[in-house]
Amino acid sequence: MEEEEEARCFLGRFVDEFPAALEEDSPLPVNPLSRKVSQEELHGESLELGLRLLAARNAPAGLSAVLCQAALSQLLQNDLSPFHCLQEAEADHKEEQKVVLLEALAVQRLFLNKLINVALAWHQNFPKLPPAPSRFLRCSVHAIKNTRRKMEDKHVALAEFNQLFGIQDGVERAYYAVFDGHGGVDAATYAATHLHVALSKQEALQSDASTAFKTAFKHTDDMFRGKAKRERLRSGTTGVTVLIQGQEMTVAWLGDSQALLVRKGQAVTLMDPHKPDREDEKQRIEDLGGCITFMGCWRVNGTYAVSRAIGDFDQKPYVSGDADCSITQLVGDEDYVLLACDGFFDAVKPSEVPHLVLDALQPPGDPEGGGEALLEQSEQVVGLRVAQQLVGHAKAAGSSDNITVIVVFLRPPEQLLAQDSTTGTAQATGDSTSQDAPQQ
Known part of the structure; x- marks a missing residue:
């Protein structure tokens, strides 16, 4: 073998x-x-x-x-x-x-x-190792500091979730996450190190992924509170995470990092980012006695530009540590899921993503887009060029923030070149559950 x-x-x-x-x-x-x-x-x-x-x-x-x-x-x-x-x-x-x-x-x-x-x-004495995932998900990742003084993004791409935690229940799992830190990188580093560990320990993981994710986010926030107190840390982080578990995909998030599904060349909305000017978030903050003010952008009590995050303990509970979740049943016609921080989505509209990915998949010397050349260099293309070109496009479009992009292909990339490349945006319906109401 x-x-x-x-x-x-x-x-x-x-x-x-x-x-x-x-x-x-x-x-x-x-x-x-x-x-x-x-x-x-x-x-x-x-x-x-x-x-x-x-x-x-x-x-x-x-x-x-x-x-x-x-x-x-x-x-x-x-x-x-x-x-x-x-x-x-x-x-x-x-x-x-x-x-x-x-x-x-x-x-x-x-x-x-x-x-x-x-x-x-x-x-x-070479042992018998646990079986590798039967469905190999190709993943393209790229991250840049851009014009910022420090790189405060962190990301995780873990196709071997079960193997890392010794889970042997017959359900394949892959985990991906992007964390966008602010006020330092400590909170983002902490979440990237501990959130998937906390998730792996949830008894509800297989039966109720939303509950498992919400508990894991809350637990990670509580754990970081202890470290922040011991070491006098003041940072925070948004986060968007995706768990592909069998034929079910769960997205869980805090703040304005986002995940986007593309199905049959069409962008599908999976989530609504947590921003202070979102009407339900504004109402939640005001009900707690806080306020949102405009200082270049809408901010919670004149401080943070996101209304939910891990960390930011000086503004809890106005900046909430409660994650939201959405679940999508995968039926086989999904192209890929993209995770990125606001440094990407502030410069690139979701409806632009399908066309940008198709452009990035086009191998040099294959103007017809038939996919034959891609078949010969698919690992190289998917491993580097797709996310790299998306990040480059966001930078060229004016983003000065840290930019991190993960593209997880749910079917072979060469198949995408054969389908209709018309772009557009569709709201997730039918096989995608509606997003949970924000936690109060």
Whole structure:
């Protein structure tokens, strides 16, 4: 099998680089996200660290997922008390249970050593790995800082959701997310590290994805509140996430990052972004005693230009942490789903997207658009050019913000060139449930 051979070859290269566990005083090959982590945060931060290490060495994505999952399982069986760090007591009017923090550098060294040991064992005796997803979703991703001083966007593309979390219920899952931070990148980084972990732990995941997502968003916001308090962070982030679970696609979001479905060459609205001037959001904020004011754009209490976000604790509950969801049943005629931050959608209308994607799919030297040339270079095209051209178009159209675009193809891209390329916008009806009413 080609996949197994690729995995064996990678393990050979990896154990050549790491023939034994890391020494106690040797530098880590990849830096942890945090200096201190709670035991709950350890799950997400370890997986992020392991995936980053393996991706930098071009590991097959499926192998990376199961390696990290196996290493984390071993780590969590350890007594972690030697890694506890002393925490200064802080005066607080409420009695809160003190959160146990771990020294990240030391505990992540142990995690990486577990990862190395698993790789060494598998190199000697290659195991039977969990099956790869039967429906391979090609994904195109591109992100730029643009003219902004800092890059505050983060994104996640995880086709191996089940493999990363050891889920074996027979339902295939793929997860994608874009987070657009403001006031710093900390909240976006946190959401990109922990939201999918929180989602994987929801008992309602298979039976009620909307409830699972809403609980995961709220839990991630609560977790970040603890970190923000400990480290005096003031940032926030919008987020749009997509979970493809069997033949069901769930979109969950906070703020003004958006997801757009294209079906048969037509743009289909899946969601309504959370902006302060949206009538129901304005009413919710005013009912709480807040206000929206125009300062170049509509802002909550004169501060944030979004009405829902993870973080922004100085403006909670006016800036809500409650996500909205919509569910679409996939019937096979869907082309792709696009996720992007407001840096894209502020410059590009949804109705423009189908034509822009078709233009990006046209291989050089294939003016007829028959798709033959695309068949020969599809991986290259989908892996780079589509999202890259969409981002470039948004920048040329005047966007100065950070721009992140993810395009997840729900059928082979070469098929799209054969269908009618007429663009337009259609409201999701019939097989798409209506968006939930905003949380009060």
